[in-house]
Amino acid sequence: MAGRVRDESDFRDRPSKKNSRPRTKQRPEHEDAETGLVTGVDRGRYTLLLDEDQPTERTILAMKARELTRNRVVCGDRVDIVGDTSGEDGTLARIVRIQERTSVLRRTADDTDPYERIIVANADQLVIVTALAQPEPRTRMIDRCVVAAYDAGMDVLLCLTKADLADATHLRELYEPIGVKVVVTRRVHDVTGAAAGQAGHGDEPGHNSSDTSEDSWRIEPLDAVRAELEGRTSVLVGHSGVGKSTLVNALVPDAYRATGVVNDVTGRGRHTSTSAVALRLPDADGNPAGWVIDTPGVRSFGLAHVDVENLLKAFDDLDVVAEDCPRGCTHLDGAPDCALDDWLESSPEEEKAARTARVESFRRLLAARTGTV
Numbered sequence: 438m439a440g441r442v443r444d445e446s447d448f449r450d451r452p453s454k455k456n457s458r459p460r461t462k463q464r465p466e467h468e469d470a471e472t473g474l475v476t477g478v479d480r481g482r483y484t485l486l487l488d489e490d491q492p493t494e495r496t497i498l499a500m501k502a503r504e505l506t507r508n509r510v511v512c513g514d515r516v517d518i519v520g521d522t523s524g525e526d527g528t529l530a531r532i533v534r535i536q537e538r539t540s541v542l543r544r545t546a547d548d549t550d551p552y553e554r555i556i557v558a559n560a561d562q563l564v565i566v567t568a569l570a571q572p573e574p575r576t577r578m579i580d581r582c583v584v585a586a587y588d589a590g591m592d593v594l595l596c597l598t599k600a601d602l603a604d605a606t607h608l609r610e611l612y613e614p615i616g617v618k619v620v621v622t623r624r625v626h627d628v629t630g631a632a633a634g635q636a637g638h639g640d641e642p643g644h645n646s647s648d649t650s651e652d653s654w655r656i657e658p659l660d661a662v663r664a665e666l667e668g669r670t671s672v673l674v675g676h677s678g679v680g681k682s683t684l685v686n687a688l689v690p691d692a693y694r695a696t697g698v699v700n701d702v703t704g705r706g707r708h709t710s711t712s713a714v715a716l717r718l719p720d721a722d723g724n725p726a727g728w729v730i731d732t733p734g735v736r737s738f739g740l741a742h743v744d745v746e747n748l749l750k751a752f753d754d755l756d757v758v759a760e761d762c763p764r765g766c767t768h769l770d771g772a773p774d775c776a777l778d779d780w781l782e783s784s785p786e787e788e789k790a791a792r793t794a795r796v797e798s799f800r801r802l803l804a805a806r807t808g809t810v
C-alpha cells in the first residue's frame with residue numbers, strides 16, 4: 438500500500454487556537470523509551486510483549502500516557518513505552534507513542550456502535566472463517582469482509598470449515614478469481630484418540646455422556662492452514678459457530694487453556710472479552726512463526742468509510758481500465774460510459790469468461806459496500 442496510513446491522529450492532532458496555552462515545559466521526547474507490541478486491550482489496560490524473540494522477552498501491562506488520551510491504541514500496534522517495564526506483578530508502564538502503522542483494519546459506525554473504529558493495526562492478512570454448513574455460508578458477509586480487507590491493503594484468506602458436511606466448490610469458484618486464497622478444512626475422526634486435546638471448546642470428546650474415546654477428532658489439513666499463516670500477522674474473523682475457536686485452539690495449542698484465558702486485570706474469562714487478542718503462532722516445531730489475532734467481537738463490518746478507488750487498487754487489471762471512466766464513475770452495473778463495460782464488450786472471445794468474472798465480482802463487492810444488494 439502506498440503512502441502513510443490515515444488514522445485518528447491526522448485530524449485530532451491539529452493545533453487548536455482555543456487550546457494553545459503554552460506548556461510551561463516541553464515534554465521530553467522519551468528517548469529512553471522501549472518498544473512493545475500490543476497483544477491485548479481491556480478497558481484502558483494494554484498487554485504488551487517486549488523484546489520479542491529475545492532472552493529478555495516478557496509480557497507487561499501498560500496504560501496510555503495523558504498525551505495519548507484521545508488516540509486509540511489497538512491490538513497489533515507497536516508502541517513506545519516508559520516507566521517500569523519490568524513486567525513484575527503490580528507494575529504498570531506508560532505508552533507514550535504509537536509507531537506508524539503499516540495497515541489499519543477499520544469498521545464504520547453501524548447500528549450497534551456509533552463510532553468508526555480501528556479494529557487491528559499492522560496486520561497483513563484477513564482470514565475469513567466460514568463454515569460450509571451449520572451455519573450456512575453467507576456470501577454477502579464474506580464480500581463485506583473482503584472489501585474491508587482490500588480497503589486496508591490486506592490479503593484475504595478464506596478458510597472454509599466443516600468440509601466433512603458440505604462441498605466447497607461453489608465458494609471456491611466465487612472467490613478465487615478475485616485473488617482470495619482458499620483453504621478448506623474438515624473434521625476427521627481420530628481412532629487413536631491421540632488428538633483429543635485438539636477438540637474445540639464445548640464439544641470436547643469425553644465431556645458428552647454419549648461420547649466414547651472413538652469420538653476423538655482433529656481438524657485437517659492443519660499444515661495447509663499454518664502454511665498460509667506463517668511469517669504473517671493474520672486477523673481472524675467469523676460468525677459464532679463456524680469453528681473459529683476450534684481452529685485457533687488447533688493452531689495455537691495453549692491459546693485458551695481449558696478454562697479460557699483469564700484476563701490479567703479483570704480476572705474475567707476470555708469468553709466475556711470482545712476485544713482482539715494477538716496469539717503467537719508456533720510452527721510445526723513449536724518456534725514462533727507469526728501472529729494470529731483473534732477478534733471475538735468482530736462479526737461484521739460497517740463499510741461506509743471505504744473508498745472506491747482503494748477497492749479498485751485490489752483489482753490491478755480493472756484499475757488500469759477504469760482510468761478511462763468518466764469522472765466520478767460509480768463503476769456499478771449500468772453506470773453511464775463505464776469503461777469496464779467497454780472492456781467486456783471489446784474482449785477477445787477466449788478472455789470473455791475471465792473478464793466477466795472479474796468485473797462481476799468487483800461490482801458485487803462495490804454493491805456490498807454500499808448496501809445495494
Ligand SMILES: Nc1nc2c(ncn2[C@@H]2O[C@H](COP(=O)(O)OP(=O)(O)OP(=O)(O)O)[C@@H](O)[C@H]2O)c(=O)[nH]1
Nearest residue numbers: 598599623624637640676677678679680681682683
Ligand atoms: N462437522 C464439523 N464440526 C466442526 C468443525 N469445526 C468445528 N466444528 C464444531 O462446530 C461447533 C462450533 O465450533 P467453535 O469452534 O466453537 O465455533 P466458533 O466459531 O469459535 O464459535 P463461538 O465459540 O461461538 O465464537 C463445535 O461444536 C465444533 O466442534 C468441522 O470442521 N466439522
Ligand SMILES: [Zn+2]
Nearest residue numbers: 762766768775
Ligand atoms: Zn467506471
